[in-house]
Amino acid sequence: MKGPLFYAKILLFGEYGIIKDSKGLAIPFNAYRGGLKTTKVLEGKAKASNENLYKFYNYIAALNSELVSFNLKKFKADLEKGMYFDSSIPQGYGVGSSGALVASIYDKYAADKITVLENLTREKLLKLKEIFSLMESFFHGKSSGLDPLNSYLSLPILINSREHIEPAGIPSQKEGKGAVFLLDSEQIGETEPMVTIFMNKMKNEGFRKMLNEEFVTYSDACIDDFLHGNVASLFTNVKSLSQVVLKNFKPMIPDAFHKVWAKGIKTNDYYLKLCGSGGGGYILGFTEDYEKAQKSLKDYKTELVYRF
Structure with a gap:
């Protein structure tokens, strides 16, 4: 088993401000990425990740939310087979390591998931953000849901306010000095x-x-x-x-x-x-x-x- 890759993110602007409902701009950062993998021999980082995923599984299993439901049976079976999150995203570095993990779990186990290929209306984006906020709260105590959203969509995201978010087109890079x-x-x-x-x-x-x-x-x-x-x-x-x-x-x-x-x-x-x-x-x-x-x-x- 090898899942799709989810990238790190960089919040270019808006840290702390978005807690108070001001603007934010987040972009995917492809230099770091993570994905779900399975190994027959769990040791080292893979073992630690598998143990952490078990805790996350228990957290998700206890969520009583009408927003989202998961295929918990499959999630648990995969954990028992030695599933772990293989990631190059540094933890505690502000580039969304837990966001990529949350995105990968949602992508693999959410029932009726909202996909990247469909027409992403504002309502769908807000729903995704709310789901991801709920999921990522396991890691941070309180989460805006923005990191997993950015990782899941792999698009620049403009936060106009808490109730108004949209994919953003950013200028293409130039070969300048800046x-x-x-x-x-x-x-x-x-x-x-x-x-x-x-x-x-x-x-x-x-x-x-x-x-x-x-x-x-x-x-x-x-x-x-x-x-x-x-x-x-x-x-x-x-x-x-x-x-x-x-x-x-x-x-x-x-x-x-x-x-x-x-x-x-x-x-x-x-x-x-x-x-x-x-x-x-x-x-x-x-x-x-x-x-x-x-x-x-x-x-x-x-x-x-x-x-x-």
Whole structure:
């Protein structure tokens, strides 16, 4: 048995903002992927994955939802045959490792599943997102359902608001100097503690005001610029967003990267922002000159995502 592959995702813009119903833009990232496989000898990573899938099976079996039902008999039989999730997607890195797993389980075991080939109306997209939110909550405590949705559809997705999501056409890549890239913090980030910090900060009126008047304003502007190919305006807004995040989201930025973050803003060599919930994993970088950014970040691992 070898299932279809599901890709990692990158939330280019909208982290934390989408919790408060602002815009978000997520794109598939094909450099990392995962799929269901079966082995006769379960050991190492495959054994750990199989054990984790058993826990996920129990969680899904206990779900009492009218939204979705699963072929639990087949799911359990496959687990007993040695099924595991074979993935190159790094865990705790903000690129949707659990999302790809959720997408693969839905694809294989959901009854009356909504397929990628049918006409994806807004209602179907919202239903899928709701199902995936329910499923992925097993991993994060609370999930928007966006990561599995992106992985399942393998399309860029624009979140206009909680009730309005749509597939998005993003400009095709150019052979320019500019780039979006990943910067490896070389430490694991955990979503749940970061979201808890954010929710506690939201109790502060000043933080809420900043989120609405600055963070969301710049983040939404970045999305519009990116989708319309307004590169000059994009970098102006990304720089502003980077400054706001450094000032107000320090707990989500690994300590070792506070100076690196500030250096980018000061030199204009690159601008950094959170990739997912932060706290570790990848940091997302934007630069008008990727070679220059690489030299400036020569002590760190970078990985290209998109070229301008």
